[in-house]
Amino acid sequence: xxxxxxxxxxxxxxxxxxxxxxxxxxxxxxxxxxxxxxxxxxxxxxxxxxxxxxxxxxxxxxxxxxxxxxxxxxxxxxxxxxxxxxxxxxxxxxxxxxxxxxx
Amino acid sequence: xxxxxxxxxxxxxxxxxxxxxxxxxxxxxxxxxxxxxxxxxxxxxxxxxxxxxxxxxxxxxxxxxxxxxxxxxxxxxxxxxxxxxxxxxxxxxxxxxxxxxxx
Amino acid sequence: xxxxxxxxxxxxxxxxxxxxxxxxxxxxxxxxxxxxxxxxxxxxxxxxxxxxxxxxxxxxxxxxxxxxxxxxxxxxxxxxxxxxxxxxxxxxxxxxxxxxxxx
Numbered sequence: 001x002x003x004x005x006x007x008x009x010x011x012x013x014x015x016x017x018x019x020x021x022x023x024x025x026x027x028x029x030x031x032x033x034x035x036x037x038x039x040x041x042x043x044x045x046x047x048x049x050x051x052x053x054x055x056x057x058x059x060x061x062x063x064x065x066x067x068x069x070x071x072x073x074x075x076x077x078x079x080x081x082x083x084x085x086x087x088x089x090x091x092x093x094x095x096x097x098x099x100x101x102x103x
Numbered sequence: 104x105x106x107x108x109x110x111x112x113x114x115x116x117x118x119x120x121x122x123x124x125x126x127x128x129x130x131x132x133x134x135x136x137x138x139x140x141x142x143x144x145x146x147x148x149x150x151x152x153x154x155x156x157x158x159x160x161x162x163x164x165x166x167x168x169x170x171x172x173x174x175x176x177x178x179x180x181x182x183x184x185x186x187x188x189x190x191x192x193x194x195x196x197x198x199x200x201x202x203x204x205x206x
Numbered sequence: 207x208x209x210x211x212x213x214x215x216x217x218x219x220x221x222x223x224x225x226x227x228x229x230x231x232x233x234x235x236x237x238x239x240x241x242x243x244x245x246x247x248x249x250x251x252x253x254x255x256x257x258x259x260x261x262x263x264x265x266x267x268x269x270x271x272x273x274x275x276x277x278x279x280x281x282x283x284x285x286x287x288x289x290x291x292x293x294x295x296x297x298x299x300x301x302x303x304x305x306x307x308x309x
Contacts, residue, residue: 006284013301037297041247042144043169062142081203082109094201095199097221097300098299100299146245181214184306188306195306196304196306198302
């Protein structure tokens with residue numbers, strides 16, 4: 001992707017999806033890492049947590065939290081999500097993005 | 104992205120978006136590929152299927168299905184989506200992600 | 207990601223998120239760039255625009271617009287978004303994707 005003329009910087013999009021996510025704890029976690037923003041949306045879903053879909057009775061409401069952070073902060077946040085995942089059906093992944101810069 | 108200290112593995116996020124997607128067939132397809140989970144959400148949208156936006160009368164409700172799978176399974180799933188696309192306004196794309204691992 | 211057997215092409219997913227986005231202007235912008243489709247969804251959110259989360263009183267409704275375009279068009283669209291961002295709490299980022307091709 002050419003970046004000629006458009007000020008972009010490399011950042012990391014983190015997506016956290018869960019059916020029984022402790023939303024308040026996740027938001028508190030993001031705030032403690034001083035992220036500048038996040039969005040929360042809902043989706044129907046099945047699965048996760050190592051089970052196969054065939055094992056699961058029906059649809060659930062999942063929440064999906066997304067935030068764009070620096071590469072360094074993404075490491076901190078994923079590690080903290082991993083620590084709070086215990087007992088919750090929770091998945092998280094990250095991707096590099098080119099973020100339109102403020103400058 | 105540094106992965107020091109945080110157990111991540113390379114995976115593939117597949118996104119399928121369509122305005123007239125046969126949802127049940129797509130879910131059945133994902134189950135047949137033994138994916139461990141997916142989410143379905145709704146969005147307003149326009150376009151797709153080779154038409155330009157100016158050709159289209161109004162907004163439609165699209166569904167968006169997302170699933171995170173192994174690179175090998177992503178290949179199978181995209182091929183199957185392509186085969187069922189015939190006659191449906193359907194798009195699909197994939198991206199590499201770093202998935203927080205269970206181990 | 208192997209592409210053997212499945213016709214994919216490199217494309218760019220653009221995501222625009224904002225709490226006070228002039229939706230009609232963004233849609234008009236996308237149409238002027240002849241994108242073949244986009245989706246709009248809503249999400250709760252906090253933050254953006256250089257403020258820290260702690261400065262902000264409560265949740266807001268954000269809109270999220272996504273479109274998949276060619277690498278060249280992504281450059282044009284980001285530049286135009288940057289120009290219309292003035293005064294709006296708006297973020298935008300792009301990612302490479304492998305798009306299932308029509309051929």
